Amino acid sequence: MSSVIAATRFSVLDRSRIREGHTGAEALRDTVALAREAERLGYHRFWVAEHHGVPGVAGSAPTVLAAAVAAATRRIRVGTGGVMLPNHRPLVVAEQFGVLESLYPGRIDMGLGRSVGFTNGVRKALGRDKGDAEDFAAQLQDLLGWFLGTSPTGVRARPAEGLTVPPFVLAMGEGAVIAARAGLPMVIGDLRDRDRMRRGIDRYRDRFRPSPWASEPYVVVSGTVAVAATPAAARRLLVPEAWSMAYSRTHGTFPPLPPAERVETLTMTAKERDLYESGLAGHIAGTEEQVAQELETVLKETGAQEVLVTTSTYDREALLDSYRRLAGIFARGG
Secondary structure: OOHHHHOOEEEEEEOOEOEOOOOHHHHHHHHHHHHHHHHHHOOOEEEEOOOOOOOOEOOOOHHHHHHHHHHHOOOOEEEEOOEEHHHOOHHHHHHHHHHHHHHOOOOEEEEEEOOOOOOHHHHHHHOOOHHHHHHHHHHHHHHHHHHHOOOOOOOOOOOOOOOOOOEEEEEOOOHHHHHHHHOOOEEEOOOOOHHHHHHHHHHHHHHOOOOOOOOOOOEEEEEOEEEOOOHHHHHHHHHHHHHHHHHHHHHOOOOOEOOHHHHOOOOOOHHHHHHHHHHHOOOEEEOHHHHHHHHHHHHHHHOOOEEEEOOOOOOHHHHHHHHHHHHHHHHOOO
C-alpha cells in the first residue's frame, strides 16, 4: 500500500470529446453518464471544459454543462476546467457560478483559465485576440471581487456576493505565478513534461501569498492516466487522442476521435508519424501495478495533493474500465 496515493484526491476532467460516427449531443450525454460513474467510484470532483468552434469537442458552455452534471449527481464536487476568463465579462462569470452554487450548495468549483481560442477565426468570433490573455491577473481579481463585494462599480453580483465558490487557476508557464500571487489553488499539466511541471510548481510554492481563498499552496497535477489489463491495451486507449492531436498540428483543425483500429491502419507522413508517436509518449499508462508505481513517483516528485485525470478515447467501455481500475488503485492506496 502506498501512503502517498492513499492521501491523494483523484478527480476527473472530461472534455466531451466527439467520436467519429457520433454526435455532439451523444458526447454531452456521455459526459453526464461518466460523472455519475465517477461519483459511484469515489472520485473527488468532476470538471468540464470550454472549447469553441472545435469539430471534435462538444463542450462549449461549461457552466451550462456543469449544471447538468450537478443535477445528475448527488455528492461529487462539480466544476469547470476551466472557464476561459478572457472570453467573458467577470460579472457574468460570477453570476453564473453564483447561480450554480445557489442551486447545488457546497459542491461547485470554479476552475479558471486564460486561453483565448484555438484559431484566429475563433478568437475573431469571440471578439478577442491573443493579447487579451495578458489581462488574466486583473480579470481574476475583478471576478473574485464580485464574490467579496469589493467591486468599485457599486454594482452587486446577485446571487454570487457572499458565496464561497472555490477558485482554481489552470496554470501553464506564467499562470503559476498568477495563481501564487492571488493565493489560489493551482491546476498544472501536463504529465508529459515533468521537468516543466516541477518548475511551475516550485515557482508557485515559492511565491504563494495566503488569501481569503487559500491559506497555503494547493497543487493539482493533471494529465492522461490509462489503466488496462495489459500495457498494450492501455496504450490503445491513447491512440485516438494522439492521432487527433497530430492531425490538428498538421491540418489546423481538431477532429472527432477515430477508433484505434482505424488509426493503426493509416499511412502517415513523417511529420504526422513524429507528432503521433510524441502524443503517445509520457502519459501514465499500463497495468494497475505499473500505474500505481508511476503515480507514486509523480506524487513524491511534485508533492501534489490531487490528480485530475483528463483521459479521452474512442472506446467508451474501455475508458470506463480504465476509470474503474484507477479507482481500485486509489481506494486501496496503490
